[in-house]
Amino acid sequence: MIELKHIQKVFHTAKGDIHACQDVNLTIQTGEIFGVIGYSGAGKSTLVRIINQLEKQTSGEVIIDGEDISLLNPKDLRKKRTKMGMIFQHFNLLWSRTVQKNIELPLEIAGVDKEIRKKKTRELIELVGLQGRENAYPSELSGGQKQRVGIARALANDPGILLCDEATSALDPDTTEQILDLLKDINRKLGITIVMITHQMEVVQKICHRVAVMSEGKVVEVGRVKDIFEHPQHTVTKRFVRDISSKIDDDKQNENLKTIYPDGILLRLTFDEDISRQPIVSRVMKETTLDISIVSGNLTNTIDSSFGVLIVNVLGGTKQDYDQIIQKFQDYHVIVEVI
């Protein structure tokens, strides 16, 4: 069981203090898949990094199976960490090691004998379905395969907890689906507690038992996924729920759009309430030489917020130019998805 009690985290930066976590209280049961959802900057990564103490909280307690791990000395903490796996959005594998060797790394760190390492690695490779790729280097793998290595590596020391920070955010929908299935399977087979950090409601919907919604460093809502879907309370939660229900028909529409606009890239821009009344698109257009044309748009106005989605087609640039455009939109806090 993971208990977070009154977690505060303040980053002191040149631009002032950032309150990344504000009085977060959560209890995560052993064996459950617990989601933490929120928009970028909500403090999710900070929170999950506090669970394994990669980040020290400013105040509060992190109690794992009854023990406050923030009080451990460095050596005991390292030992504890071997029993908490972690996977990442960008996999964070070692380029210089093969699949086999990447998975062996945590075992080497824990000082496990070579023979046992070999045996354990073989089991893990089978578990994540990478048989035959043992001697490949990460650069020779697809994103989904890399994440499988990441998962195998995270499970090497038989941890009781698996922390996933946006583990599927860099993957395409099909691969996301497969990785989520794998995680669900692992949860069932090994009884491991999974903490899933994500900004994708689909992920929560697909595998989480319970979910906490984070916004601006605070947990604004916690509950069973089904309840959250049926009766979202907080505006942020409502937005996530609304987003996913509109997305289902989106997927089909997007496929059509891609055939209509085969050139350049198609971007799905999501404006949230604070920014949707600013002239962001026209500003970005002025700052670039690329052609941006609006393909479709949808702005929802409610009494207290307006919230919009715009699909644009960007033409006449290289991949770098496109990355720059995406960055520009993101600088204006627009959520950008490449269709």
Add this chain to the structure above:
Amino acid sequence: MSEFFSQIDWDAMIVAIQETFIMTIISLVIAVILGFILGIILYITKDDGLYPQKIVHRILDFIVNLFRAIPFIILIFLLLEITLMTMGTMLGVKGALPALIVSSAPFYARMCMIALSEIDKGTIEASKAMGASNWQIIMKVLIPEAKPALVSSITVMGISLVGYTAMAGCIGAGGLGNLAYMYGYVRQNMPVMYTATFFVLVIVFMIQIIGDLIVKKIDKR
């Protein structure tokens, strides 16, 4: 043609090649070892490093920058006393080594730091999450991940060292630079000058080719 070659003292040429080789290799090996250790210390003592040590970092950084800023030819003269004391001579291969090492170790330290900084922070984070100690991170993650860049820096430095040995040669350190200067320049013996240049180029290309081959073999990115 035979007249061209007849003006060359081949025994002296072979000795010069050997001297250049030895000077380059010895100073390269020592400078790489020293620079590597310095570079790692610099890297881990950074503010956001594995083992932040502001004062240590500042001091080492200052020393490294200082020695990198002093032109090699001036360094030779600055180190005359020390060279005499440690090597017993300021001439020949021995006399050249201190200046070669002192000038290139900081250079390699800087290259190491750059190579290490290019490692994805995520992999370091991942190894911390696995429970790795700083020492394990250095040995199992940082060094192996930076290896291609570390090796290609050795290549770059090896080549610049050949250049330095030639410079040192002009003031009595021996080697191909010395030969080219004494015979080629002072006595206007062009064949010696051209041949010495040719062999310098051969050594440079050899270092480059070997370095590139190794990098190609170990770089798995």
